Amino acid sequence: xxxxxxxxxxxxxxxxxxxxxxxxxxxxxxxxxxxxxxxxxxxxxxxxxxxxxxxxxxxxxxxxxxxxxxxxxxxxxxxxxxxxxxxxxxxxxxxxxxxxxxxxxxxxxxxxxxxxxxxxxxxxxxxxxxxxxxxxxxxxxxxxxxxxxxxxxxxxxxxxxxxxxxxxxxxxxxxxxxxxxxxxxxxxxxxxxxxxxxxxxxxxxxxxxxxxxxxxxxxxxxxxxxxxxxxxxxxxxxxxxxxxxxxxxxxxxxxxxxxxxxxxxxxxxxxxxxxxxxxxxxxxxxxxxxxx
Amino acid sequence: xxxxxxxxxxxxxxxxxxxxxxxxxxxxxxxxxxxxxxxxxxxxxxxxxxxxxxxxxxxxxxxxxxxxxxxxxxxxxxxxxxxxxxxxxxxxxxxxxxxxxxxxxxxxxxxxxxxxxxxxxxx
Numbered sequence: 168x169x170x171x172x173x174x175x176x177x178x179x180x181x182x183x184x185x186x187x188x189x190x191x192x193x194x195x196x197x198x199x200x201x202x203x204x205x206x207x208x209x210x211x212x213x214x215x216x217x218x219x220x221x222x223x224x225x226x227x228x229x230x231x232x233x234x235x236x237x238x239x240x241x242x243x244x245x246x247x248x249x250x251x252x253x254x255x256x257x258x259x260x261x262x263x264x265x266x267x268x269x270x271x272x273x274x275x276x277x278x279x280x281x282x283x284x285x286x287x288x289x290x291x292x293x294x295x296x297x298x299x300x301x302x303x304x305x306x307x308x309x310x311x312x313x314x315x316x317x318x319x320x321x322x323x324x325x326x327x328x329x330x331x332x333x334x335x336x337x338x339x340x341x342x343x344x345x346x347x348x349x350x351x352x353x354x355x356x357x358x359x360x361x362x363x364x365x366x367x368x369x370x371x372x373x374x375x376x377x378x379x380x381x382x383x384x385x386x387x388x389x390x391x392x393x394x395x396x397x398x399x400x401x402x403x404x405x406x407x408x409x410x411x412x413x414x415x416x417x418x419x420x421x422x423x424x425x426x427x428x429x430x431x432x433x434x435x436x437x438x439x440x441x442x443x444x445x446x447x448x449x450x451x452x453x454x455x456x457x458x459x
Numbered sequence: 460x461x462x463x464x465x466x467x468x469x470x471x472x473x474x475x476x477x478x479x480x481x482x483x484x485x486x487x488x489x490x491x492x493x494x495x496x497x498x499x500x501x502x503x504x505x506x507x508x509x510x511x512x513x514x515x516x517x518x519x520x521x522x523x524x525x526x527x528x529x530x531x532x533x534x535x536x537x538x539x540x541x542x543x544x545x546x547x548x549x550x551x552x553x554x555x556x557x558x559x560x561x562x563x564x565x566x567x568x569x570x571x572x573x574x575x576x577x578x579x580x581x582x
Contacts, residue, residue, distance in 0.1 A: 196499075197509060340503040362472075363502075365510040380510050382473060436469070 168194040170228070171317050171349035172216070177225030179211055186211050186373045189225070193366065196346035198339065200364035200381070201353040202443060208373040209353040213321050216351075217247055230316045243271065246315035250322035252302040256295035260288060263309065271313045279312035300331045307338060318342055320352035324360065332359055339363060357439050367439055371447065381439065388442055389425075392417040393432040402427050408445030419445040460489055460496070462505050472507055476515035484524050484535055485546055491537040495525060498533075 172193040179186040186208045193199045203209050215222045218234050218241070226233055234241045254263060260283060267274045283290070286304040288297075297305065303323060310318065318339075324332055339350055340363055354360065367384055369377035377384065388407070398416050403409060405427060409418030419437060420427065428434060437445070462479050464472055483489040495516075496504065502512040516533055519525045523542070527533045562572045 336506060337503075340506070343509070344499050344503055346499060362506055363508050365508045381508060382471065382511055382514060386471065436471075 169231075171195045171197075171230055172199075172351060173226075173228040174212070174216075175226045175228075177212070177215060177222050177227060179215060179220070180223045181211075184208070184211070184373060186215075189370075189375055191368055191375070191378065193349050193351060195349055196343055197365040198343060198350045198352070198363055199366040199368060200357055200360060200439070201351055201368050201370065202357055202439065203353075203355065203370040204447070205355055207370045209355075209370060210321055211373075212370070213247075213319055213351075213353060216319065217245060218242065243273070243314075244316040246310035246313070246318045248303070248306045248310055248318070248320050248323040250325050252294065252297070252306065254294045254302075254305070256293065258294050259292065260290045260305070263294075263305070267309060267312070273314035275312050279308055282308040282312065299326050300328065303327060303331070303335070307335075311338070311342070316348050318348065318350045320350065320354075322354055323352070324354065329359075336360065336363055361439050364439075369443060369446070371450065376446065384439065384442065385436065387422055388419045388437055388445075389422060389428070390417065390435040390437040390441060390445075391420055391428070391432045392435070397429075397431045399427075408448030410448065419449075460493075462501070464505055464507060473511045473514040473518070476501075476505075476507075476512060477518045480515070480519060481522075481524055484538070489535055491535050493535045494531065495533040495535065 170192050172191070174189050174191045177186065177189040184206075189208075189212055191199075201209055201212070214220050216227055216229070218238075229241055230244050232241055264276065264279060267279065268276065282304075286301075286308070288301055288305055288308070294302070294305070306323070324335055327335065336359065339352075342348055343350060352360065352364075357364070361381070364381050367377065367379065367381045368375060379387075391406075392415055394415055395411060398411070402420075405424045406418035406420055409416060419442060460480065460483060462476055464475055468475055470478065480489070480495070489495075495501070498512045498516055499509055502509045505512075516525065516527065520527055520533070523536060524538075525533045525535055558572065562568075567575075
């Protein structure tokens with residue numbers, strides 16, 4: 168498979184924080200969810216891909232090329248949407264249109280105008296008067312009206328209403344439909360985006376702790392709940408992020424340990440967010456949560 | 460063709476897609492020679508990932524329901540009667556196994572279970 172994004176042993180040292188040995192491959196035509204808690208290193212990674220800062224080590228390739236090989240082509244291929252609007256608040260849509268026209272060779276004005284019209288974005292209003300949803304739509308219009316190959320979203324769907332999230336979902340699926348473009352979206356909460364993600368990369372404390380296809384991850388774990396008296400020693404040891412409460416216990420179990428399952432327990436399919444919570448709880452030492 | 464995904468289902472999403480398409484091929488709603496929508500189109504249509512849909516199509520291909528041909532897409536294969544019958548027999552067996560297991564749990568013996576079957580058959 169041809170790769171759209173490749174990070175090989177990427178690291179970045181800060182005084183207080185280090186991103187270590189990040190190795191990730193995203194093939195052409197697929198969507199990757201980059202998940203982790205606030206401060207885990209998601210935005211640092213994205214800043215490195217966007218070349219807002221330089222990696223201390225490792226290489227990053229977008230559509231086969233590194234920034235050093237061809238900085239302009241490298242950057243033109245990337246579309247970025249963050250959680251905050253990057254437009255000066257005094258600006259209006261016409262100002263943004265003229266900036267885009269001068270900044271990007273591939274800017275398609277007709278396409279841009281069409282999106283502004285479809286989404287009913289007010290031409291004459293200042294950006295500061297835009298709602299959160301309108302700002303996100305404007306950022307999408309600015310990105311989708313030019314030829315990009317890799318779309319990077321950094322917490323871009325935070326604070327959107329469910330209808331708008333649904334619309335974004337469709338936009339993202341449209342973006343990769345041809346099989347020639349890819350999406351990396353980072354979020355601390357996958358939610359409804361889980362369904363469309365092909366790959367999941369999970370980062371914690373600057374290190375990748377899980378990196379696989381979403382379907383394989385979902386199939387690797389079950390969530391079990393049970394009565395406290397049914398919790399055997401061996402089950403307690405094998406469970407991931409177990410929490411025992413007054414009225415029972417719950418935790419994650421790798422499907423490799425399926426022999427420990429019995430009808431005594433309630434067995435559920437976890438979603439990616441739940442898997443993340445249990446893994447983090449395990450890292451912290453599952454038993455610290457006892458009695459809460 | 461209809462594919463309806465349930466988040467409450469016990470089955471993983473790729474298996475839901477596979478089973479629903481299979482069902483419609485078996486009951487004749489999707490006729491032989493029909494070209495299924497492309498993987499990417501279906502993924503977009505039902506709002507699931509491309510890998511999930513690919514897996515469903517791969518399973519269908521492995522089980523002999525469809526064949527994917529370069530440039531033509533995924534075509535529903537013809538099913539002779541023996542194949543159809545086998546599929547249904549397997550399904551009957553599965554149902555019966557569940558019945559037997561449940562019967563054993565309440566200590567119902569073979570004769571009583573067969574009686575029950577006779578009675579239900581006549582209804």
